[in-house]
Amino acid sequence: MKFMDVHHGMTGITAEQLRAAQAADAEIESEEGVHFEQAWADPDSGTVYCLSEAPSREAVQRVHSRTGHPADEIHSVPLSV
Amino acid sequence: MKFMDVHHGMTGITAEQLRAAQAADAEIESEEGVHFEQAWADPDSGTVYCLSEAPSREAVQRVHSRTGHPADEIHSVPLSV
Numbered sequence: 062m063k064f065m066d067v068h069h070g071m072t073g074i075t076a077e078q079l080r081a082a083q084a085a086d087a088e089i090e091s092e093e094g095v096h097f098e099q100a101w102a103d104p105d106s107g108t109v110y111c112l113s114e115a116p117s118r119e120a121v122q123r124v125h126s127r128t129g130h131p132a133d134e135i136h137s138v139p140l141s142v
Numbered sequence: 143m144k145f146m147d148v149h150h151g152m153t154g155i156t157a158e159q160l161r162a163a164q165a166a167d168a169e170i171e172s173e174e175g176v177h178f179e180q181a182w183a184d185p186d187s188g189t190v191y192c193l194s195e196a197p198s199r200e201a202v203q204r205v206h207s208r209t210g211h212p213a214d215e216i217h218s219v220p221l222s223v
Binding site for chain 2: 103136142
């Protein structure tokens with residue numbers, strides 16, 4: 062299933078910090094059956110969006126929590142165009 | 143520039159409705175210099191995310207407004223991985 066998760070409060074996030082967070086997730090994601098496909102960040106509003114393929118919302122959160130950045134919202138997005 | 147816009151209140155949106163909204167945007171987007179690349183929907187929470195390449199936040203909103211579904215949030219997302 063596809064999920065879009067959202068992180069708030071990341072004001073000022075840099076490209077390097079986004080890459081480091083993504084790399085940390087990528088290192089352990091397979092242990093939870095998750096694959097993070099893409100992520101986008103708005104440093105001004107401090108918002109980060111992550112698109113993943115995962116077995117459940119909980120699995121997405123386990124990866125983000127283990128790497129120190131739990132998501133504030135996790136939405137199943139079964140529809141896409 | 144890349145933008146992620148968010149629509150709330152779309153509870154129960156169907157695949158057909160998402161495709162129709164995307165098709166309506168696609169028909170006029172070039173008039174505003176916008177290209178909507180991908181969109182994802184969560185019918186349960188009624189949330190829709192649209193990723194676009196556009197000259198400005200206002201241009202994104204002009205397309206969505208002209209087709210009858212203005213966005214609730216539009217974030218510039220200069221960073222991506």
